[in-house]
Amino acid sequence: MVRIGILSDTHYPDKTSYLPNLIFEKFQEDNVELIIHAGDLTSPSVKEVLENVAPVVAVRGNLDELIFPEERILEVEELKIGIIHGHQFLSLDTQTLKYKALDMEVDILIFGHTHRFFYEVYEFMGKKIALLNPGSPTVPRRSDPTFVIAEIKDRNLHFNIFKPWKTQWQYP
Numbered sequence: 001m002v003r004i005g006i007l008s009d010t011h012y013p014d015k016t017s018y019l020p021n022l023i024f025e026k027f028q029e030d031n032v033e034l035i036i037h038a039g040d041l042t043s044p045s046v047k048e049v050l051e052n053v054a055p056v057v058a059v060r061g062n063l064d065e066l067i068f069p070e071e072r073i074l075e076v077e078e079l080k081i082g083i084i085h086g087h088q089f090l091s092l093d094t095q096t097l098k099y100k101a102l103d104m105e106v107d108i109l110i111f112g113h114t115h116r117f118f119y120e121v122y123e124f125m126g127k128k129i130a131l132l133n134p135g136s137p138t139v140p141r142r143s144d145p146t147f148v149i150a151e152i153k154d155r156n157l158h159f160n161i162f163k164p165w166k167t168q169w170q171y172p
Contacts, residue, residue, distance in 0.1 A: 002076050003030055005054065006159075007147040008038035008085070008112025009136035012046050014063060016138040019046070020164035023137055023147055027053045030149050034076070038112035038134065039085030040064060061112060062087035073104055077152040082106035086113035086133075094131060098122055101129045108132060108157060115141040117148075117161060117172045130157060137164050143171040 005027040012019050027035065032054050039061025041047055050056045060068035062085065072083040082104040086092045089100075092113060101109040101124075108130040117135035121128065135146035144167050150159035161172060 001151060001153040002034065003032045004076070004150045004152065005030075005032040005035040005050075005147070006038070006110060006132070006134045006150055007035070007137055008110075008134050009040045009061070009115050009139060010037070010046055011040055011042050011063070011136070011139045014042045018138065019049070020137055020145070022162060022164045024053060026147075026149060026162050032149060036074075036081070036083055036110055038083055038110050039068070039087075040112060041068075057083065059083050059085055061085040071104070073106060078155050079108060079152055079157065080104075080106040082109045084109070084111050086111040094120065094122070097131050098124045098129055101131070102127065107155075110134070112136075115139055116143045117146045119159075132157075132159075137162075140167060140169070143167070143169050146172070 035054050035056045037058040039059050042063050074081045089096050115136040118133040121130045134148040137145045137147040144163045148159045
């Protein structure tokens with residue numbers, strides 16, 4: 001079993017001056033062994049701070065420096081996880097994301113860019129594909145701010161959604 005902290009679109013310090021303490025508290029409390037950031041860290045210092053909790057795998061978002069790769073593939077507990085930001089696509093819809101997951105040959109595709117939580121599992125072209133966007137814990141768009149702590153065990157993904165504060169949107 002592996003616990004993973006998953007977040008995206010932190011946008012510190014370009015759009016926010018605050019990284020919620022809840023992120024660090026929950027990551028430490030749940031003993032996450034890995035942190036995945038799906039882009040728009042916007043400052044390498046965010047990665048450094050997160051690495052005080054656990055190793056960080058990050059991809060480049062549209063507002064990041066060129067120091068991060070455009071996409072990554074990890075294998076965790078026999079599940080292949082693809083990580084992208086999502087700004088690469090003209091339309092960030094589920095059809096495009098499912099094809100990208102097939103192209104990357106992954107079981108789970110983690111993405112960001114929309115600043116909104118999304119999770120759905122599809123049977124597509126003979127393969128089971130999960131799409132997961134952890135949302136943004138700092139700059140949500142028409143949703144509550146969110147991040148995720150996932151647990152992978154026996155090739156299954158289970159997760160909890162955390163909200164640093166509530167908004168009028170109450171989504172998800």
